[in-house]
Amino acid sequence: DADVTQTPRNRITKTGKRIMLECSQTKGHDRMYWYRQDPGLGLRLIYYSFDVKDINKGEISDGYSVSRQAQAKFSLSLESAIPNQTALYFCATSDFRGYEQYFGPGTRLTVT
Amino acid sequence: AQSVTQPDIHITVSEGASLELRCNYSYGATPYLFWYVQSPGQGLQLLLKYFSGDTLVQGIKGFEAEFKRSQSSFNLRKPSVHWSDAAEYFCAVGASNTGKLIFGQGTTLQVKP
Numbered sequence: 001d002a003d004v005t006q007t008p009r010n011r012i013t014k015t016g017k018r019i020m021l022e023c024s025q026t027k028g029h030d031r032m033y034w035y036r037q038d039p040g041l042g043l044r045l046i047y048y049s050f051d052v053k054d055i056n057k058g059e060i061s062d063g064y065s066v067s068r069q070a071q072a073k074f075s076l077s078l079e080s081a082i083p084n085q086t087a088l089y090f091c092a093t094s095d096f097r098g099y100e101q102y103f104g105p106g107t108r109l110t111v112t
Numbered sequence: 113a114q115s116v117t118q119p120d121i122h123i124t125v126s127e128g129a130s131l132e133l134r135c136n137y138s139y140g141a142t143p144y145l146f147w148y149v150q151s152p153g154q155g156l157q158l159l160l161k162y163f164s165g166d167t168l169v170q171g172i173k174g175f176e177a178e179f180k181r182s183q184s185s186f187n188l189r190k191p192s193v194h195w196s197d198a199a200e201y202f203c204a205v206g207a208s209n210t211g212k213l214i215f216g217q218g219t220t221l222q223v224k225p
Contacts, residue, residue, distance in 0.1 A: 004155075031211060040121070042202060042215040043156075050211070058212075090155060098211020099144045099163075103155040 003027045004104035006091050012110045021076045021107050023091030031098050032074040037088040081111040114139045114207050118216035125193050126224045133188040133219050135203030144206030145186040151199045198223045
């Protein structure tokens, strides 16, 4: 089984809808991250969490929120989806040093 | 502020030819450097990393990278490319004291038969 899983893998939603992307990990890591990938822009950090009670904004957090339900679970929500949030979203985990990160397979989100 | 630049957006090489993907970083101290590969429809997989010590690091799948402090570079190399190496490659630097990674824009590698 994969160490980092993301659900759903693909999602099409309409403008204005609320949507949640979920991430689970079995690596026992404390740190978890949400990135979005856009062509030509690489990966940009949305939110990150160093433990269940420590959640921080990344460089592009506007329009997103997160919830760290447990050490193993970190969810990303789009409160009111808009078309420019169409992207590939990745969850990642790391140990306490935070540098060597392990990525999930990604969720392709399309907002129409 | 830390930053990573991958000057080549797209590279095409013939199968069996050598490969070098460029990465330049901006960072005030000794950086932690990484190369990740993303195959079509897949997540990112770590190819190799540099934390300290020997400046030539070996990774998986026959890749290596060399840290050159004087040039602020961490270029990825492979002596003989295979068709299965076609993918997108990302260079990243570890931001000091934050545990965050800063990624370059990515380089897409196409392999010709």
